[in-house]
Amino acid sequence: MNAIPQLFFDAMSLGGIYAMAALGIALIFGVMKLVNFAHGEYIAFCVFALIVPSTDAVAVMFLGKAPAFVLIPTLLCVGALVAVGSEFFVFRHMRKATPVAMMISSFALGFVIQNTLLLIYSSRPKAISLWPELNMPIDLIGASIPLLQIIVILTTLIVVVTLALLLKKTRIGLEMRAAAENFTMARLLGVRANVVITGAFALSGALAAAVALIMVTQTGVADVRMGGQIMLVAFIATVIGGLGSLPGAVAAGFLIGAASVILQGFLPLEARPFRDAFLYTLVIVSLLLRPDGLFASNSTKPRV
Amino acid sequence: MSKLGVYDVAVRYGKVPALSDVSFSVEEGERVFISGPNGAGKSSLLKAICGAVPTSHGRIEVDGDVLNGRSPEAIARLGLTMVPEGREIFGTLTVEENLRVGTGIRRDKSAIETDIDEVYQNFSILGERRHANAGALSGGQQQMLAIGRGLMTNPKLMLVDEPSLGLAPNIVDQVYETLVNLQKDRGLTLIIVEQSSARAARVGGRMVLLRGGNVVGDGDAAKFAESDLLKEAYFGQDKSEVPS
Amino acid sequence: MAQTHKQKRLSAWSTPVLLIAILLVFTVLITVFGDKSLARMAAQTLIRVTFVVGLWIFVGNSGVVSFGHAGYMAIGAYCSAWLTLKPQMKGLFLPDLWPFLANAEWHVFPAAVASGLLAAFVALLSGAAILRLSGIAASIATFAFLAIIYTVYSSWEGVTGATSSVVGLARYSDQWVTFGWASVTVLAAAWYANSSSGLALRASREDEVAADASGINMYRHRLISLVVSAFFTGVAGALFGHSLGVLNPSSFYLGVTFITLAMLVVGGIGSLTGAVTGVLVLSIIIEALVRMERGMEIGETTLALPTGAQEIIIGIIMILVLILRPAGLTGGRELRLRIGGR
Numbered sequence: 001m002n003a004i005p006q007l008f009f010d011a012m013s014l015g016g017i018y019a020m021a022a023l024g025i026a027l028i029f030g031v032m033k034l035v036n037f038a039h040g041e042y043i044a045f046c047v048f049a050l051i052v053p054s055t056d057a058v059a060v061m062f063l064g065k066a067p068a069f070v071l072i073p074t075l076l077c078v079g080a081l082v083a084v085g086s087e088f089f090v091f092r093h094m095r096k097a098t099p100v101a102m103m104i105s106s107f108a109l110g111f112v113i114q115n116t117l118l119l120i121y122s123s124r125p126k127a128i129s130l131w132p133e134l135n136m137p138i139d140l141i142g143a144s145i146p147l148l149q150i151i152v153i154l155t156t157l158i159v160v161v162t163l164a165l166l167l168k169k170t171r172i173g174l175e176m177r178a179a180a181e182n183f184t185m186a187r188l189l190g191v192r193a194n195v196v197i198t199g200a201f202a203l204s205g206a207l208a209a210a211v212a213l214i215m216v217t218q219t220g221v222a223d224v225r226m227g228g229q230i231m232l233v234a235f236i237a238t239v240i241g242g243l244g245s246l247p248g249a250v251a252a253g254f255l256i257g258a259a260s261v262i263l264q265g266f267l268p269l270e271a272r273p274f275r276d277a278f279l280y281t282l283v284i285v286s287l288l289l290r291p292d293g294l295f296a297s298n299s300t301k302p303r304v
Numbered sequence: 305m306s307k308l309g310v311y312d313v314a315v316r317y318g319k320v321p322a323l324s325d326v327s328f329s330v331e332e333g334e335r336v337f338i339s340g341p342n343g344a345g346k347s348s349l350l351k352a353i354c355g356a357v358p359t360s361h362g363r364i365e366v367d368g369d370v371l372n373g374r375s376p377e378a379i380a381r382l383g384l385t386m387v388p389e390g391r392e393i394f395g396t397l398t399v400e401e402n403l404r405v406g407t408g409i410r411r412d413k414s415a416i417e418t419d420i421d422e423v424y425q426n427f428s429i430l431g432e433r434r435h436a437n438a439g440a441l442s443g444g445q446q447q448m449l450a451i452g453r454g455l456m457t458n459p460k461l462m463l464v465d466e467p468s469l470g471l472a473p474n475i476v477d478q479v480y481e482t483l484v485n486l487q488k489d490r491g492l493t494l495i496i497v498e499q500s501s502a503r504a505a506r507v508g509g510r511m512v513l514l515r516g517g518n519v520v521g522d523g524d525a526a527k528f529a530e531s532d533l534l535k536e537a538y539f540g541q542d543k544s545e546v547p548s
Numbered sequence: 549m550a551q552t553h554k555q556k557r558l559s560a561w562s563t564p565v566l567l568i569a570i571l572l573v574f575t576v577l578i579t580v581f582g583d584k585s586l587a588r589m590a591a592q593t594l595i596r597v598t599f600v601v602g603l604w605i606f607v608g609n610s611g612v613v614s615f616g617h618a619g620y621m622a623i624g625a626y627c628s629a630w631l632t633l634k635p636q637m638k639g640l641f642l643p644d645l646w647p648f649l650a651n652a653e654w655h656v657f658p659a660a661v662a663s664g665l666l667a668a669f670v671a672l673l674s675g676a677a678i679l680r681l682s683g684i685a686a687s688i689a690t691f692a693f694l695a696i697i698y699t700v701y702s703s704w705e706g707v708t709g710a711t712s713s714v715v716g717l718a719r720y721s722d723q724w725v726t727f728g729w730a731s732v733t734v735l736a737a738a739w740y741a742n743s744s745s746g747l748a749l750r751a752s753r754e755d756e757v758a759a760d761a762s763g764i765n766m767y768r769h770r771l772i773s774l775v776v777s778a779f780f781t782g783v784a785g786a787l788f789g790h791s792l793g794v795l796n797p798s799s800f801y802l803g804v805t806f807i808t809l810a811m812l813v814v815g816g817i818g819s820l821t822g823a824v825t826g827v828l829v830l831s832i833i834i835e836a837l838v839r840m841e842r843g844m845e846i847g848e849t850t851l852a853l854p855t856g857a858q859e860i861i862i863g864i865i866m867i868l869v870l871i872l873r874p875a876g877l878t879g880g881r882e883l884r885l886r887i888g889g890r
Contacts, residue, residue, distance in 0.1 A: 035684055093871045099684060100613055104813055105870040111806050112863035119856040171408060178394050178405045184356055185392045190380035190409035190457055228802060232695055239688050273703035280692040280699070284677055287689055291681050 005143035007265055013149040015257025016156030017214055019250045021234035022241065023163065024207035026249035029238065030180035031200040035103040038086060040231025041113035042205055046079045046212035047222050048117050050130065055122035059222055064130050075213060076206040082113075083205025084198055092194075110227070118224045125223040130216050152214050159210060160250055163203070167246075172199050180244060236283045242293025251295060256283075305368050307332040307461060307493045308353070313362035315348045322348040323517045325362070332460075335487060335494045335509035337525055339501050341538045344514040346497045347389055350463045353495075354386040355379040366461060381409050385459035389466045389497070391450040395439025399430050402438045402449055406457040416456070423452040426482065444475035451482065455490075464496045468503065480507050505529035557742075562885040564738035567824050568731045571597065574828065575727045587723050588791070593831040594726035595787045597824060599804075600811050601733045602780030604823035607812060609746050610770045611753035612683070615805055616674070616690030617781045619697035622800035623670055624663035624782025625789040626701065629714050631659040632790075637716050644706025656720050660729075660786040667782025668775045675774040679767055694805065702797035714795040721791035729787060733780045737820050740776055745769045806859075807834075810866040816876025821883040829877065830862065837861060 021043065028036045050064035050071075063071060063078075090109050094102050134148040167173035172195070178186040179196045187193055211230065216222065237256050241248025259282060263275045271278075286294065306329035315323040323345040330336050338346045351357040353364055355376040364371040366382050385406070394402050403423060407416050424431030427448040433441065438449060447467060454462055464483065468476040484507065487494050498504045504511055504525040511528045513521035521528065571594065578590040603617045630638070630645060631654040638650050654662070678689040701708045708714070740746045749769040789795045807830070815826020843852035869876065 035688070090867055090871070097870070097874055100611075100687075101870050101874050103684070103687070104613065104809060105867050107806065108810065108863045108866040108870070112860050112867075115856040115859040115863070119854050119860070174397075174401055174404060175408065177397060177401075181394045181396055182392055184376070185388065185394070186405060187376040188354055188356065188380060188386045188388070189406035189453065190377050191405065192377045193375065232691065235688055236692060239685055243684065274699060277696045277699040277703075280696045283692050284689050287681055287685055288677055291685055 003143075003265075005140070006145070007261055009140075009143065009145045009149045009153070011258040011261040012254070013152040013218075013257075014261055015254035016152050017211055017230070017253075018233050018237050018257050019156060019253025020159055020207050020214075021211050021230050022237035022249035022253040023160070023246060024204040024211075025231075025234050025238045026241065026244055026246050027176075027200050027204045027207075030244035030246065031176060031183070032091070032197055033099045033102075033244075034091060034106060035099065035235070035243075036204070037103065037107040037231065037235075038110040038113060039204065039208060039234065040227030040229075041110040041117075042079055042082050042086075042208035042227075043212045043215070043230060044117060044224060044227035045082050045113055046075055046209040047128075047216050047226065048121055048224075049075065049078050050212075050216065051121075051126065051128060051222060053120045055124065057124055057126060059126040059128040061128075061130075064128070068131070072213065075209045077209075079205040079207070079209025079212070080202040081205065083201040083208065086113075087197060087201040092197075095193075110231075114224060114227065121222075121224065123224055125221050127220060128216055128222045129220060130213075132220075134217055148214075148217055152218070155210065155214065159207070163207075163246070166203075172196070176200060236280070240283065240286050240290075240294055242295050245293065245295055248293055248295035252293075255294075306330060306365075307334070307367065308495070309363075309365040310349075310353070311363045311365075313349075313352060313364060314360045315345070315352050315357055316360045317357075321517055323352065326514070326517070326519055327362075328512050328519060328522060330461075330493060330495060332493055333487075333491055335484075335507075336496070337501075337504040337507075337509055337511045338495065338497045338514060339499065339504060339511055339528075340514035340520075342499075343516075345517040346499075346514055347465055348517075349514070350386065350388075350465050350495070350497060354384060354463060356386075377409075380406075380457055383458070383460040385454040385457045385462050387450045387454045387462065387464040387467065389469060391443075391446045393438045393441075393446050393449050393453070395437065397438055398435050399438050399441070399449060400434040402453050403430075403456050406453055410456075410458050412458070415458075419456060419458070423455060426486075427452060444471050444478070447471060447475075447479055448482070451479070451486075455486070459492065461493045461495070464494065466497050466499065468498065468500065476503070501525070501529050559884050559886055560742055560882075561738065563820060563882045564734045566883050566885070567734050567821060570824070570828075571727060571730055571734075575723050579723060589831070589835050590723040591721055591726045591791050593827060594723060594730040595721065595784050595791060596808065596811065596831060597730040597827045598726065598733045598787065599781050599784035600808050600815075600827045601730070601737050601820065601823050602777050602784060603808060604777075604812060604817070604820060605737050605740050605780065606770075606773050606777035608817055608820065608823065609741060609749045609753070609773050612679075612690075612770065613687045613809070614690045614774075615687060615809075616678075616693040616697075617777070617808070618800045618802075618805045619694045620667040620671060620778040620781040621785035621788065621804065622697055622701055622797065624660075624667045624785030625795055625800065626708055626714070626785075627663040627666045627782070628656070628659045628786035629717055629789055629795055631662060632656055632718060633714075633716060641709055641714065642707060644704075656718060656790065660783050663786040664779040664783040667785070668779040671775045671778030672771070675771045675778075679770045679774065694801070698797055698801050701800070708797065709795075711797065714789075715793065717789050717793045717795065719790060719793045721787045726787055726791070729783055733783075734820070734824065736776065736780065737823075740773065741820060745772050749773055807862065810862055812876075813866055814869045814876060816878040816880050818875055818880025819878050819882045822876045822878040822880065825878055826876065830865075833865070834858060834862065 025036055025039050028034050050062060051059035052062040054060065063074060066074065086109055090105060091102060094105060134151060135146050137144040137146050167177055175186065175191045175196050176199060179191055233256060237252040238249050241252035260275065260279050263278050264272065267275060308330040311327050313323060313326045326349060338349060340346055348357060352359050355371060355374055359372055366384055369382055371379055403420055410416060429445055430449055430452060441449060467479050483494060486492060509525050511523060511525035512519060575590055578586050599621060607614055630649045631652045635651050635653060638645055674693050678686055678693060681689055702711050704710060752766050811826035811830045812823055814830055816822025837853065837858040840853040841855060841858060
């Protein structure tokens with residue numbers, strides 16, 4: 001087996017997941033300066049929407065029973081609905097609040113969603129088998145790569161390109177980009193704040209659903225706590241990429257995926273359990289070197 | 305019915321009053337300069353009219369529709385557009401995208417393309433750079449873009465905040481020439497914040513003079529330039545502070 | 549006539565005195581009228597007062613929201629365990645401890661102080677880096693810090709016991725010990741808030757640019773407040789370990805971060821009174837909810853809230869407070885006596 005292509009595919013597929021999660025967070029931040037800590041729980045919510053509520057260790061499929069061409073769009077809608085719902089019930093009432101207050105309330109909202117899942121599905125992780133055939137390895141340039149990894153990488157590319165086209169070519173995309181740069185000015189030109197914000201949440205939620213599908217297929221586990229970990233990494237990607245910058249979020253997501261695969265591969269055996277600690281330390285270091293992100297524009301600094 | 309009516313309007317930022325009891329009205333097709341020293345409340349007045357800041361008292365009407373409490377996007381739909389201080393163009397969008405942001409509220413979709421072409425005819429440099437990022441334009445070009453962008457909402461009433469700010473005098477001449485021509489062609493009602501009363505007098509029109517958040521004068525701009533009222537507004541004391 | 553300077557100072561000092569009096573009444577009432585489980589709840593509440601007031605010293609004065617303080621709490625808790633556990637126990641469960649720690653058998657009080665100092669020292673190091681950032685970037689860096697501490701403590705088998713619990717800590721943190729530490733923390737918080745460093749920090753909180761221009765060295769004052777703050781959260785960690793007798797890294801992660809932030813927000817980040825009020829109000833609500841989760845007998849049937857309902861309700865309360873009363877229950881005001889003047 002060839003180690004280098006193997007590492008490359010590992011890094012790309014992990015980075016792809018991180019990039020999509022980070023995009024979801026960056027979209028919302030760009031439009032309304034909300035650091036949405038609930039995003040990880042949108043992902044967890046979508047995972048659990050696949051299975052029948054129960055406290056058993058092996059999950060019975062609910063939505064997950066549907067064929068892929070029904071399941072995928074339905075789950076994307078579920079994600080969008082959760083995100084739009086959270087905007088409607090919580091963040092819409094905080095339009096004039098400070099970014100810090102919004103951030104804390106998103107943290108609280110995440111906790112509410114997580115504990116609601118806990119209440120319904122119990123805290124026991126569940127084995128869940130969605131499309132197991134995708135984990136079959138195939139041979140590619142000398143490495144044995146699970147088919148899923150290639151699908152993840154392709155999906156990420158498709159998602160990123162679709163999002164880019166959506167933002168570049170559609171009316172709502174234009175309005176979102178204008179609003180992200182200068183919300184007040186966009187509104188003065190007749191751009192409806194509620195439409196743009198709802199649109200951003202819907203997209204963000206759909207991205208969360210895509211991440212959920214990939215994570216479930218890859219890990220085969222549904223765990224109430226799964227949102228926290230991915231959210232933390234996604235956040236970090238958003239910050240490193242420069243808060244609100246979409247290309248930055250994607251690049252940083254891949255970067256973190258690569259860093260964590262490389263650390264996993266090259267750290268001495270006894271240090272491997274501490275991989276995440278090294279990763280987060282790298283993050284703090286990168287923030288110190290480039291406080292506005294690795295790919296920052298200069299507009300985030302307060303003007304005198 | 306006036307095009308725009310401002311009745312007893314007050315604006316405050318927290319506890320700091322920026323405008324108090326401002327009243328005036330503007331007729332259709334008129335050109336009105338809002339002038340006065342720094343801190344007189346000129347920008348606050350414009351922001352209050354377009355809905356960017358809330359009023360704490362009073363009423364603002366366009367064609368008899370009350371604006372208070374409406375969102376900026378709803379006010380834009382009443383045919384009012386704002387060309388803000390400092391241009392505030394979308395620097396990461398292309399020139400053409402900047403123009404298209406404001407077209408979402410228009411019902412006459414077919415006219416949008418001809419309007420864009422018209423903007424490019426009026427400002428040829430914008431046409432040449434239509435696919436460039438707007439942030440790369442010069443100050444004067446950005447001002448033209450901001451005006452063009454405002455036009456794309458197909459407004460009847462245009463508010464322009466300090467169009468001469470930071471521009472070379474010959475560019476300012478161009479900007480005003482453009483504004484005057486646009487007004488003639490489209491029958492626009494124009495309200496312009498202009499600190500230089502000499503400039504206002506030269507362009508011609510009515511002038512509303514603000515000082516300390518109050519209207520202290522209202523009349524023909526050219527006549528103002530000669531009167532003492534102007535000097536008093538800029539350099540004088542409040543009447544209450546001067547013993548008679 | 550306005551208050552004189554001296555009267556104002558006295559008036560400012562009435563805040564911690566009043567707050568401590570309230571805590572004293574709370575403790576006495578529970579000791580006299582409550583059962584054993586209520587006394588334990590009182591001790592838990594007073595530990596939270598120590599933690600949240602400690603957290604407030606940083607967050608309340610600097611305006612930077614920290615998600616990392618549970619990390620300092622973990623550091624304090626484990627430090628006290630290292631210093632006070634019987635050497636045989638440590639040899640068995642924590643074989644990789646350095647000889648100095650492995651043989652230590654300290655008295656609990658100096659161990660608590662040392663735990664606070666270690667947390668403060670780590671705060672000095674981590675803060676020196678993190679506090680170079682501002683606003684939201686700083687908050688997210690504190691989150692990364694928390695994740696680092698959690699990863700390290702839940703993986704360092706021979707030193708922290710990793711995910712298996714450390715057991716056998718002396719359970720000395722009763723309601724009186726914790727009351728003592730809570731009072732000291734409240735006094736220290738009032739002292740810091742009225743010190744020149746605290747005043748400078750709060751003056752700069754509103755406007756970083758202006759503060760920079762006026763020559764206030766925000767970085768230094770933020771670091772000072774973080775170090776003081778971490779000392780008390782470290783002590784709270786030590787007390788926490790010695791109240792349950794058991795330590796596990798997961799006790800010092802998102803759960804405690806959430807609940808303590810909720811307390812700070814519900815009470816009001818802007819004031820010391822808010823920090824104490826938030827802890828008392830939410831602790832009482834939590835106790836009520838826990839009892840309801842255990843079940844209430846009404847006639848023949850037992851009504852019980854499902855597990856997890858507690859967090860959901862607290863989360864909803866927190867969101868409602870943020871929407872309806874963004875400055876918290878106290879609205880940023882301090883409880884204080886007016887001394888002299890009118």
